[in-house]
Amino acid sequence: MIPHPSAASRYRPTLQPHKPARSPVGTPEAGHAELFRGRENPRRTGPARAEAFRPGLSAPDATLGRTMNVSTIGQAEPLAQRLSELRGRAPQRSLDARALAALAANPGCRRRAVLDSAGVDKAAVAGRLGHAAPFGQSPFAIARGIVFEARLKDDGYAALLEPLRRHLGLPPEATALTVPDLLVRSTPAVRAERTREALAEAASAPAAWTLLDHPMLRLTVAGSPAYLEPDAVVVHGGRCSVVEIKSFPVLDGSADPAKVGAAARQAAVYVLALQEAAAATAGRAVADSPYAKQELPGSPELSVLLVCPKDFSNRPTAVTVDIRRELATTRRQLTRLTRIEELLAALPPGTTFDLAPDEAGSPTRPTEELAGAVAALPAAYSPDCLSSCELGFHCRAQARCADSVEQLGRGVRGELGSLRTVTEALAAAAHGGGSAERSEQTEETEQTEEDEAAARLAHAAALRAEALAGTAG
Amino acid sequence: MSLLSTLARLEAVRSGRAEPLATVRHRHLSERPMVLVPLATAGESGAPLAVLLGTDRQAPRLHIVPQPLNRTQRFDFLARLAADLLPYLESFGGEVEQIEGSEKDPQTGEKTQVFRELCTDAPQLIVPNSACVQHLALLGRSTRFRRTVEDADPGPYPAPTQVPLLGRWLTHLTERAQVPGSSLLLPMTALLARHWATGQSHLEDQHLAAQLAWHFPRPGLTAARTALLAETERDVHNQLTHPPGGPVTDPRFDELVLAPAITRHDTALAALREDPEHTGRPAGTVQDAGTVQHVDAAQAEQARLRVKEASEHLHSVLEQVLLPTWHDVWRGLDLLYALPPAAHLAERWESDRWSYTGHRDRLAAGEPPQPKQDDAVTAARKLAQREREQSRLDVQEALDDPLAMAECRLAGEAFAGTVTEVTPDYDTSGRSPKPRPLVTVRTTDRPHADPGREVHRANWQSAQKAVVVGSDPAEGTVTVRVLSGMGRKKEPEPGSLPEPGDRITFTLFELAPRQSAPLPDPDDTPWTHGGPPGAADRSPIAAEDWE
Secondary structure (H helix, E strand, O other): OOOOHHHHHHHOOOOOOOOOOOOOOOHHHHHHHHHHHHHOOHHHOHHHHHHHOOHHHOOOHHHHHHHHHHHHHHOHHHHHHHHHHHHOOOOOOOOOHHHHHHHOOOOOOHHHHHHHHHOOOHHHHHHHOOOOOOOOOOHHHHHHHHHHHHHHHHHHHHHHHHHHHHHHOOOOOOOOOEOOOOOOOOOHHHHHHHHHHHHHHHHOOOOOOEEEEOOOEEEEEOOEEEEEOOOEEEEEOOEEEEEEEOOOOEEOOEOOHHHHHHHHHHHHHHHHHHHHHHHHHHOOOOOOOOOOOOOOOOEEOOEEEEEEEEOOOOOEEEEEEEOHHHHHHHHHHHHHHHOHHHHHHOOOOOOOOOOOEOOOOOEOOOHHHHHHHHHOOOOOOOOOHHHHOOOHHHHHHHHHHOOEHHHHOHHHHHHOOOOOEHHHHHHHHHOHHHHHHHOOOOOOHHHHHHHHHHHHHHHHHHHHHHHHHHHHO | OOHHHHHHHHHHHHHOOOEEOOOOEOOOOOOOOEEEEEEEOOOOOOOEEEEEEEOOOOOOEEEEOOOOOOHHHHHHHHHHHHHHHHHHHHOOOOOEEEEEEEEEOOOOOOEEEEEEEEEOOOOOEEEOOHHHHHHHHHHHHHHOOOOEOOOOOOOOOOEOOHHHHHHHHHHHHHHHOOOOOOOOEEEHHHHHHHHEEOOOOHHHHOOHHHHHOOOOOOOOOOHHHHHHHHHHOEOOOOOEOOOOOOOOOOHHHHHHHHHHHHHHHHHHHHHHHHOHHHOOOOHHHHHHOHHHHHHHHHHHHHHHHHHHHHHHHHHHHHHHHHHHHHHHHHHHHHHHHOOOEOOOHHHHHHHHHHHHHHHHHHHHOOOOOOOOOOOHHHHHHHHHHHHHHHHHHHHHHHHHOHHHHHHHHHOOOEEEEEEEEEEOOEEOOOOOOEEOOEEEEEOOOOOOOOOOOEEEEOOOOOOOEEEEEEEEOOOOEEEEEEOOOOOOOOOOOOOOOOOOOOEEEEEOOOOOOOOOOOOOOHHHOOHHHOOOOOOOOOOOOOOOOOO
16 A cells, blocks of 8 residues: 555665574574464364364474484385375476475465475366466566576686675685586486585585586475475585575665565575485484584585676676575474374375376366365465465465455454454444353353454444445435 | 454455445545556566556557667667656646745844745656556666766767656656655555455455456456456467556466567568668669669568568557556546545645655756665655655544544544533633633543543644543543633633534544654764765766666
């Protein structure tokens, strides 16, 4: 609506918006984690959610690192099989850094968590349900990204040297970087293995400057491997730094905060993968605190180098971005993913998202059946989903059908307290005092909460009616 | 979002129509607004693609960049846009009124009377959404420092003369758009959202056509369904039947329609350039071979024709994408014109006129373009101005509109009710007794009215202050002691006090904004804020790369 006055604060450019509080390890994050669980409280979330909720199983954040490593050994097989059943015959959509980072946007959504871990092609499912996702990237934008990255790599990475000198301390006399061949044309598994070797080799030569161009990192997510491809990783002195190349500009020293945030979340996934790799090589567990600096050979720095075009030109400019907060968030989300078994347990047996394509590739699965399978997974819809999730339009249609208040925005639910449907809320607005009678029967504090929300709504309705009547009459 | 607007949204969900959020129009609308629908190139920041503009809804004018990455073509586009837009912007600078003021002489401290010019009207640009405002700001930033042939050092790529001027105007307008309540440049989605609630979220309201669907649902369809069609309906060519309101284009359009059309234009242009006539072959050699010349001329003619065709095709595809939004903006304006204007609009529009006049004067005085980054004092001044304007806007909207006042009442910042009792009382502490009557108001509101809290009588002919004496929540009454606005006599002036039975509204906030402390001159910036800006920082010409 009206631009808030604090918009003027944009005069002071910020490329490092996130300064995580250096408070005692994990405290703020643990607090957040509690919040998430609190929100999952099944009291009023309907039977499906209530069944899925197993309070005893929620792993405390402190065990996160271990959980992630252990999960691949113990339960991987049955889990992988179950996920593959969900996926059906369709090839697995690999969970890339972008998808992982997007999960952070809506961590409470079980529908997304399960479909993503199973590698289901959400766009195809949405299309079959009649709500094709309107996503896509313009060929112009893609071309721009390619041109910019190619320009950086021209002439032996000449354009990258200056940012590396300035931000990572590459000595001025060094004119060339060691760039090992990472077999970019091979399969992901081969590339990941090759990257591991190259990383170990580079880390064992502290004096050298090595640039890994499009390395392939492997991260185990919910029992299945996800392959991640950072733009570049620079290794020196036994440590490495993630370099992320983006084609949005840094204009007069500041960039679009939303885009910087997205890049930071993406880079955090790479840093996490590198941390896990370093820990696995050293045979140690990843530190409990996401803010702890890992001191192992090949450990990643906790800030990444973001390389963007400067102003309206094609010249690069670089900024270091602290990603500790994003790293903490990502780790927290991934622990939730490792608890995917709990979500699966709540699904009716035989649930699958198989589209049963015929020979021509057209889906043959009846829409109602598919819709039923999707509906078995509770979604946490909010209008933000429309821009980040392929199923957003489907979930919106569902939210509208269910008359739920989430269709109006995430904040609305907080305002309306326990009133969950539009009809309920409007009824409360029409006669707020009505619920007072019911309060005698229930003793819970929720009831008074509901009364309070209803009374406020009724008061608001009275004021609104008065104001509108005044002008009409 | 406040509870009242949430309630309006809930009602809209039920009724399937947009529900009012205001009873009056809270933004000034010019009699002759310029509607401007811009398009940007995906992936390139601030690279314009096209713009559709005009003051007549029947006659929009289209300007395009045939190849968005071509610097020369971009400058040509900007020059055409400047030639189209600047006359409109400058046309309001001629008619002025003289405003009397006083100025303090810096040496003697004496006040002298001065007259300042104030333009009687100002331009108004309407764009579809706030992303378009940002796009115009980027255009302004990318053009206002361009050097032209008239500069002492024009550089390798001089821009047409009007381009930097256009950039300075766009920068001024987009900066002004940041000021709450200003109306020089307005995004239509925000305008509509201020006055009506739809049955969807704020995010979905950013799509102009989807928001308008709640005002004009298609016959036989619900508003939500109409909005969904506006968002996603595609024709047989996989193109959106209702393209988004700019500045971004649909990726499918880029891929399937725009990219081929641009390539076709590029190819035709390249063919024309390769033509022998254009490679500068000496005239003598051509004369010898009449037939060759004939063939060349025919080929050249054909090449020109192809360029023309390709260019027309580009124009037509871009126009098709822009026209639906163009009509939407005008439909939105129709809705807004139908609302009665709020009482304080003229006062706020005067601030806009001052802003316009100020920019006109700065241009006339030959001042350099707005800097890339404001110095500390200017930034602080702008911030203070925006905060001041925000509070002024909040107060004025509340006074102008019972629905806005209802927001304040719901928040406990105001209360309205019926006067039940007026008891005369006097302050006898001074030499002569002063009237300090007690007024009791019965209200259903629950104001944060602790005893001793100062309250102000809203929508009264003069400022009238009172102080809360007590309240009785069980009875629903608040008693206040009136402190001012009763004349200077022993008894209150007749009519200056409410009578029992009158409707009355008191606010807990002041009705006139306070002046903030003055800020120093930029040259006196304290070292804590970086000290006075250096001459280098203020250099108007910035060397910049253009690819």
